[in-house]
């Protein structure tokens with residue numbers, strides 16, 4: 506049997522901005538393969554090229570050299586990939602349903618099929634009750650849930666999340682982590698999630714990648730063999746295995762920042 510084709514395959518990807526003496530190499534050279542079902546979390550210092558990497562994978566930007574492939578092809582921006590940013594970036598004048606309708610229309614879902622798909626998406630992100638509310642009537646955490654639902658609207662093969670919980674208070678952030686962990690559990694798709702939080706990384710990931718300071722390169726690629734089901738969030742966060750993994754990631758992050766231990 507041929508080996509399974511990676512969902513994402515990045516080969517010697519370099520991304521530079523500008524030309525000549527003023528050019529900045531934001532990323533690379535980077536090699537990365539991501540397989541179906543993986544939830545990859547990327548941790549790295551500011552400016553290490555994390556957002557650049559996500560833009561390359563989404564197809565919104567191109568490599569300066571090297572290649573990025575999704576399912577063996579160059580990614581088509583806005584079609585193959587669902588993206589969630591730090592700010593929800595919803596249409597503020599629309600209701601939650603209106604925001605999801607716009608995403609479903611964009612994804613080519615027929616008008617008569619949209620209400621059922623909308624309900625399914627809201628259910629999936631734990632927001633069954635708020636479809637008729639306006640964006641300003643719901644909390645920041647709920648807005649970010651809508652942003653996740655919107656990213657899932659086109660049934661993308663890959664979900665990209667760029668520090669999506671960084672602006673939320675600690676308790677809301679933990680709830681969202683728990684829900685994101687279970688809603689992507691067993692998903693056919695993969696996810697790439699960027700964060701500064703080592704705890705968040707170990708909690709969510711099936712694999713953590715630490716990037717070095719600019720230009721970003723992989724300094725740690727660590728499988729996270731924590732159970733995805735049958736274990737409460739508190740048990741997980743309190744487990745010895747969680748502490749061990751957190752320690753390993755923290756050390757790698759500190760090394761990239763050259764902070765003495």
Ligand SMILES: Nc1ncnc2c1ncn2[C@@H]1O[C@H](COP(=O)(O)OP(=O)(O)O)[C@@H](O)[C@H]1O
Pocket residue numbers: 522523529530531549550551552553554555556557558719
């Ligand atoms: N469009 C751009 N033009 C010029 N420089 C950029 C651009 N985008 C990013 N950079 C630079 O590339 C580096 C990596 O940026 P970024 O990917 O945003 O890092 P991170 O998300 O890890 O903080 C930074 O030094 C940043 O200033």
Ligand SMILES: [Mg+2]
Pocket residue numbers: 555556557667
């Ligand atoms: Mg960034």
